[in-house]
Amino acid sequence: MRFTTSVVGALLNALLASAAPTPTTDASLAVTTVSNRVIFSPPSNAGWVDPRVLYARALSLSSGPLLATWENYSPEPPAVYFPIYRSQDGGASWAQIGSIKDTVNGWGLRYQPTLYELPQAVGRWAKGTILAAGNSIPTDLSKTKIDVYASTDGGATWTFVSTVASGGVAKPDNGLTPVWEPLFLVYNNQLVIYYSDQRDSKYGQKLVHQTTSDLATWSAVVDDVHDTAAYAARPGMPAITRLPNGNYIFAYEVCGTDGCRVHYRLNRNPLDVLNTPASATFTLKSTKGTTPVSSPSVVWSSVGGANGTIVLSAGNSGQVFTNRKLGDPNSWVEYTTPQPSAYSRGLELLKSDDSALVIIGAGRLPPSTTNFVSVSVLDLKALVGA
Numbered sequence: 001m002r003f004t005t006s007v008v009g010a011l012l013n014a015l016l017a018s019a020a021p022t023p024t025t026d027a028s029l030a031v032t033t034v035s036n037r038v039i040f041s042p043p044s045n046a047g048w049v050d051p052r053v054l055y056a057r058a059l060s061l062s063s064g065p066l067l068a069t070w071e072n073y074s075p076e077p078p079a080v081y082f083p084i085y086r087s088q089d090g091g092a093s094w095a096q097i098g099s100i101k102d103t104v105n106g107w108g109l110r111y112q113p114t115l116y117e118l119p120q121a122v123g124r125w126a127k128g129t130i131l132a133a134g135n136s137i138p139t140d141l142s143k144t145k146i147d148v149y150a151s152t153d154g155g156a157t158w159t160f161v162s163t164v165a166s167g168g169v170a171k172p173d174n175g176l177t178p179v180w181e182p183l184f185l186v187y188n189n190q191l192v193i194y195y196s197d198q199r200d201s202k203y204g205q206k207l208v209h210q211t212t213s214d215l216a217t218w219s220a221v222v223d224d225v226h227d228t229a230a231y232a233a234r235p236g237m238p239a240i241t242r243l244p245n246g247n248y249i250f251a252y253e254v255c256g257t258d259g260c261r262v263h264y265r266l267n268r269n270p271l272d273v274l275n276t277p278a279s280a281t282f283t284l285k286s287t288k289g290t291t292p293v294s295s296p297s298v299v300w301s302s303v304g305g306a307n308g309t310i311v312l313s314a315g316n317s318g319q320v321f322t323n324r325k326l327g328d329p330n331s332w333v334e335y336t337t338p339q340p341s342a343y344s345r346g347l348e349l350l351k352s353d354d355s356a357l358v359i360i361g362a363g364r365l366p367p368s369t370t371n372f373v374s375v376s377v378l379d380l381k382a383l384v385g386a
Contacts, residue, residue, distance in 0.1 A: 031356040031379035032090050035338040039068055039085055039094045039360075041372035047075030052371045056362035057346040059115035062128060064352065066091055067155050069100070069113045069132070070362045070373050076139055079108030082132065084155045090350065091358060091377040098156040100149050102136050104163075107143070111135035111170065112344075116184035122191045123214030130155055133164070133182040133193060141170040144178040146195060148215065161215050164193055174204035174232060174256070183238050187270050191215060194224065194238040203227065204256055205234040209271070224273040225252055225265075232256040235263075237344065239298040240270060244308055249327050250276075251284070251296040251312060258283075260294045262314050266327050282329040284312065284321065290334055292317055295344035301354045304386040311357060311380070313345045320347075320359070322384055335383050339376035355380045 042052040056070035066087040074080055084098040102109045113134040120127050130151040135144055144167040149158040168177035180196040194209045206226035210218040227233035234256035242248050243266075250273050251264040262284045265276040285291050292314030302308045310323040317334075318341045325331040339345070342361030350356040357378045363371030380386070 031353065031377065031381075032092065033379055034091045034375060034377040036340065036374050036376055037091065037094075039373040039375055040070075040083070040096075042072075042074070045075075049073040049075075050366045051363060051368040053362040053373050054365075054368075054371065055112055055344045056342070056360040056373050056375075057113055057115050058348040058358050058360040058375065059117060059130070060348050060351045060358065061117055061130070061154065062351050063154065064088065065154065066348075066350075066358065067115060067130070068094065068360060068373070068375065069115060071111055071113065076108070079106065080110050082109050082113045082134055084158075086155060090356065091375050094375075097154070098151075098158065100132050100134070100158045102147070103160050104147065105136045105138075105145060107136050107138035107145075109134045109147070110137040111144075112181045114182050114184060118191075119186055120189070122186070122212070123216060125150055125161075125215055126152070131161075131184060132158065133184065135170070135180065135182075137170045143168065144170045144180070146179055146182050146193070148193075150215075162212075162218070164210055164218050165195065165197070165221075167197070167199055172205075172234070174198075174234070181237055183240065185240055185270060189213070192270065193218075194240065196236040196238070197221065200226075202231070204232050205236055207235050207238050207252055207273075209273075211271070222271065222274075224250070226274070227254075227257070230257050233258070237295045239296045239312075241298050241300045241310070242270075243300055243310070243326055244302075244306070245326055247326065249298060249300075249310060251298045253294050253296060255294075260315075262292045262294070262296045262312070264296075264298075264312075264327065282327075284314075284332055285329070286321055286332045286334040287330070288334055290317070290319070290321075292319075292321060297345060297347040299347045299349050299357075301349055301357070301380055303355045303380045304384060309380065309384055309386070311347060313347050313359060315341065315343050315345065317341050320357075320383075324384070333384070337376060337378060337383075339374070349380075350377075357383070 167179035225235040294315030339359040345361040348358040
């Protein structure tokens, strides 16, 4: 869901932590921790548009470095783009190494970037290729287009690959036809891209996916979550990860009819989320009674025993929500983190050590003229007492 003056937007703004960033390292922990380390703070000149930065994502590469990107509301022209920053010391320091620019539409890459490292070859793209998808949108917000780019040099340079979906005006109003919020997953030797879709006149918004075996052509649209009883329902912000029992947890927000609260489904087939039974579909609620709101991100770590630990972040809280019982709805435990709440924070685990939890954020929805991009790295073992 995009910018809005709704109650949800106000709630996110009110709950954003206002403390100044204070980077720390705790030498007693196995993981070198980082606390709200600023990656990028836009210059204060008038050319930067509110909210300045938003919707940050991190990616841990198999080769060692961390990458980060976000929505960058820099002065136009030239067209907006997704910057690429890299850390080679586990998140402690960062430098820009590249940028992803719209080379096909002339509009700019404006909203909702996502990063993904291919765990196997897909078409002509080798294992280890870094993919980025995002929403190409002109300055007047009249169109939306989910485009895919690829990097074979660690994120320094990027090449346009293909277009997944095209839609209408980039506003989160029922009856309009934008596409939003892409997310990648490789499953069963094909690449899946999940996203939010307003193009179906039967629904205000629904969650869908498409697949490809070559990154050149994409399958037909398949529904993942929709509400046949309430047109106003707006399931959005897909998040997915595999669990050790073979299930996938598919998390999402439901705006329009449920205050953007976070829901999730447990299903063995990530291409058939729509048919998840009601008995495996839940509203997330912590053992303290908290129901997180907005823009979930989810990862699974082997920390915590045979079941490991699911970690979920939501947009209205600086907390993370953990589950060591494979998504059991009565087993979500919340923990405080040093990373401020932010609209659509991103979660990532280091490839070299999945007890290192990376949380990245870029601030609040407008009005938000002080947004900056920051990251925290936490020792998950210490956090959950594993």
